Structure formats: C-alpha cells, structure tokens
Amino acid sequence: MTTRPWIVDDDLWARIEPLLPPWPERSPGPKPVSDRLCLQGILYVLCQDTARQLLPLELGFGSGQTCWRRLDRW
Incomplete structure (x- = not known):
C-alpha cells in the first residue's frame, strides 16, 4: 500500500468540502477519483x-x- 502525502489535513478538508459541487448521481463511466x-x-x-x-500515479x-478536469469542473 502506498502512503500518500496529505497536503490537505482533515480540518482544512472539512472547510473546503462543502464548497465543492456534488458529483452528478447518474454520471456515466467508472466511479470518479474522490474530490479530496x-x-x-x-x-x-x-x-x-x-x-x-508528470503527476506520479504512484501517489494515488x-x-x-x-x-x-476536476479543477475545470469546479
């Protein structure tokens, strides 16, 4: 299992998450990568x-x- 470097801690994420739009329920394709x-x-x-x-996929x-694309969607 790869350990991810958490840039956004839990407290900051709790403040940011409500500001992001929800993912469409009937979105086609595979389940998206989480917003966090x-x-x-x-x-x-x-x-x-x-x-x-050049973002390493190994970071997850x-x-x-x-x-x-997610940034553009936001």
Missing part, C-alpha cells in the same frame, strides 16, 4: 512546480488529466 484526492493532486503539482502530466491522486 484530486485537490491533493492539484496542490502537489503546484507545490512541486511540475507539469500536471489520479492522473494529472483527471485532476485538471
């Missing part, structure tokens, strides 16, 4: 000053493209 993991991936890319395409945040 996508936010972690977005912040990881920003903090590491790297291209989103989803792909850089997934995180980018």
Whole structure:
C-alpha cells in the first residue's frame, strides 16, 4: 500500500468540502477519483512546480488529466 502525502489535513478538508459541487448521481463511466484526492493532486503539482502530466500515479491522486478536469469542473 502506498502512503500518500496529505497536503490537505482533515480540518482544512472539512472547510473546503462543502464548497465543492456534488458529483452528478447518474454520471456515466467508472466511479470518479474522490474530490479530496484530486485537490491533493492539484496542490502537489503546484507545490512541486511540475507539469500536471508528470503527476506520479504512484501517489494515488489520479492522473494529472483527471485532476485538471476536476479543477475545470469546479
């Protein structure tokens, strides 16, 4: 099991989560990566000053493209 570096702690996530739009119930396709993991991936890319395409899948945040699309959706 891979240990994820938690950039967003539980207290901060409790404040952010209510501000995000809910995922559509009848959304086609596989179950999406959680909003918290996508936010972690977005912040990881920003903090590491790297291209989103280089987000390591081993961290478990989803792909850089997934995180980018979620940010666009928000």
